[in-house]
Amino acid sequence: MSNTVVDIWGPASPQARSSFPPAPDAHDEWPLEGGTAWVYHSPLNRRQLIRPVILSDGFSGGSTNLDQLWHGLEENGNYRFISELHATGHDVIILGYHDRTASITANADTAIECIRRAVHERVGNAKLAVGGFSMGGLITRYALAKMENDPGLPDHETATYLSYDTPHQGAWFPVSLQAFTHYATDKWGDVPTLGPVLRQLSGLLNSPAAKEMARWHIGKVDAEPEQAPERLAFLHKLDELGGWPRNVRKIGVANGVRTGTGNGAEAGATAVRCDGETLQDTWLKIQAKGDQIVARLQTAGDEATMVRTSGLPDIDGAPGGLFTMQSPAGDTGSFGLAALLMSLIGNVVDPDVITTSCFIPAISAVASGDINDPQALYRPIAAGDGALDAFHCAGRNEGHTTMTEELGAWIVNEIVAAG
Numbered sequence: 258m259s260n261t262v263v264d265i266w267g268p269a270s271p272q273a274r275s276s277f278p279p280a281p282d283a284h285d286e287w288p289l290e291g292g293t294a295w296v297y298h299s300p301l302n303r304r305q306l307i308r309p310v311i312l313s314d315g316f317s318g319g320s321t322n323l324d325q326l327w328h329g330l331e332e333n334g335n336y337r338f339i340s341e342l343h344a345t346g347h348d349v350i351i352l353g354y355h356d357r358t359a360s361i362t363a364n365a366d367t368a369i370e371c372i373r374r375a376v377h378e379r380v381g382n383a384k385l386a387v388g389g390f391s392m393g394g395l396i397t398r399y400a401l402a403k404m405e406n407d408p409g410l411p412d413h414e415t416a417t418y419l420s421y422d423t424p425h426q427g428a429w430f431p432v433s434l435q436a437f438t439h440y441a442t443d444k445w446g447d448v449p450t451l452g453p454v455l456r457q458l459s460g461l462l463n464s465p466a467a468k469e470m471a472r473w474h475i476g477k478v479d480a481e482p483e484q485a486p487e488r489l490a491f492l493h494k495l496d497e498l499g500g501w502p503r504n505v506r507k508i509g510v511a512n513g514v515r516t517g518t519g520n521g522a523e524a525g526a527t528a529v530r531c532d533g534e535t536l537q538d539t540w541l542k543i544q545a546k547g548d549q550i551v552a553r554l555q556t557a558g559d560e561a562t563m564v565r566t567s568g569l570p571d572i573d574g575a576p577g578g579l580f581t582m583q584s585p586a587g588d589t590g591s592f593g594l595a596a597l598l599m600s601l602i603g604n605v606v607d608p609d610v611i612t613t614s615c616f617i618p619a620i621s622a623v624a625s626g627d628i629n630d631p632q633a634l635y636r637p638i639a640a641g642d643g644a645l646d647a648f649h650c651a652g653r654n655e656g657h658t659t660m661t662e663e664l665g666a667w668i669v670n671e672i673v674a675a676g
Contacts, residue, residue, distance in 0.1 A: 261581050262329035262421070262658040263391040265616065267317035267357070269457035271597060280327035283351075287374050291367035292354040294374065295323055299343040308347040308383045309375045310672060313368060314354060315391025315423075315658065316470060318461050321353025329660060336662040341669050350375060352389070358464035361395050361491055368400035369410065376414050384416035386672045387505075390658045391617070392470055394423025394509070399495060401502035416675045418502055419668055420509040422578040422658050425644070426621035426628050427472030429572050430591075431614060432482045433528070433541035433552035435462055436564040437595050440478045440554045441602065445535075451601055458594075472628055473569065478554070482566055501644055508647045508671050510664040512578030512657055513619030515638040515650035520615060522574035525549070528592035528611040533604025537561075541595055543611060544573045546631055570631035577618040578657035590614065616657045623648040647671065 267273065283295035284304055294311075298304045312330070314321045330351075331339045339349050352371050354364050368387075375385060389397045397418065404413040442459040446452045461467060468474055468485035475482050501507060522528070524545035531539050537555045544551060544566070552564035580590035590613025596606045618634055620626035625643030626633035638650065649667045 260329055260333040261656050262326065262660055263315040263393075264317050264325065265580060265657060266458070266461070266594065267319060269318045269454065269461050270594070271451070271454045271601060277322070277324040277328045278332065280323045287371065289367050289370045291356070291359070291364060292321065292352065294371045295351045295353070297339060297343070297349045297351070299346050299348050301343070301346045302348060305380045306348050306375065306378045307380050309350055309379055310342055310347045310386040311350045311352055311368075311371060311375060311388070311397070313352040313389025313393030313397050314357060315389060315393040316466050317357045318457060319357065320355050321357060323351065323353060326351055326353065329658070333660045336660050336665040338660055338665045338669075341665065342672070345669060345673050347386070347672065352393070358461060358466045360465040360487070361392065361399055361469050362494060364396045365400040365403060368396050369404060372400065372404065372413050372415070373411060376411070384414055384675070386417040386419060386675070387413070387415045388417075388419030388421070389423070390421040391423060392466060394420030395425070395470070398423075398501060399498070401505060402495070402498035402500070405502055405504060406498045413502075415502075415505050417672055418505040418507045419672070420622070421664070421668070422512045422617050422622045423509060424470050424617050424621050425509075425624035426618070426626065428470040428617055428621070429615055429628065430462060430467070430471050430474070431541070431544060431573060432473060432475060432566050432569070433544070433564055434591050434595055435475050436478045436552050437541055437554060437598075438462055439475070440562065441598060443478065444556055445602055455598070478562060478564070482569065506647070506675060507645045508668065509623055509645045510648065510668060511619040511622035511650045512617070512655050512659055512664070513576040513615070513622065513651060514654055515619060517576060517635045517637045519574040519576055519635060520579060520654040522611055522614050524571035524574060526611065528614070529596045529599070530607045531596070531599040531604040535602045536599060536604045539599070539604075541592060543614065544569055544571055546571050570629060570634055572618065572628065572634060573614040575615045575618045575634040576654055577615040578622065579613045579654060580616045581613065581656035591616070615654075619650055623650065
């Protein structure tokens, strides 16, 4: 089971982990308009804020869970990211939000408030490092760019911007999975036991944040996959700010490989299929190029609903950070989540489910290509590609925002090198 920093499905998952070991008491806690910042001073700094590093939470349901974030950052079994930053004399500020499904621009205002507070509280003149995990990297990217462009805002006094498996070029929610979630919600959303879970999942996929992140979105089962108006509006606002903060060194890491090697999910293969009390010959497929039927959805006694796509790339199998869902069954990810829902509504799922798939393509995380381009998805990423000043890709395709020594230590070294 992965201990990721960001739990994509969060409390909406029917097998969500209900509790985590408590995080240590913060040395300071800043109430913010749209969230909370928890300050953990380096032991080397005698409880003074001297070298601040702001780490933003990312996309999930509900409000930030500090215990869960701490667990992913520090108690993940791979790399104690906070301790390593502390050992270099850097203070860590964990930035959380009241609503992680809110629009990126709304949570960016909370990030700006946090940055201003850090600059005000800082002792000395050391520049900040600011960034985030998953969507948190987009939030802070927008926040820093806005601070550079808005004459009413102060200097962000930041030297390094960092992102960790952030969907700079968009995220991928399988169209078949979106369709099945909305379909199941339409059919069983009012059932007392499972209904609330289905409504939460459908609501999560239709939230402002999901619409802004997703490269292809459908709001209901029969909708055409496309960029949501909310995403187009966000990209326009970001473009008006220059796209990126200019007065910082921009670094990022990907939980996917740079070699172009995919995760093994074969385009066109059946990812999950079930039959039973409520569903008949219902299946979801791995996304393939061209004109495709990616899902067949049928309730007992009804006509089948066929979900079609046209012109999409074979992105489920692309190199990149994988969907994860922390559960007793392991990482049930994307199609594994569908399998779980199918069984919960009274059906038998065929064995050999392809449980997970690409969520953040590597070229999106390092901002080196368009995820709508099937060739770019599988092309090796060369040094110097893209908008980041420096980046590092994982040695294997692993769970989205999995903290590893390979990626974590690279970021720590980059922050230290910036001074």
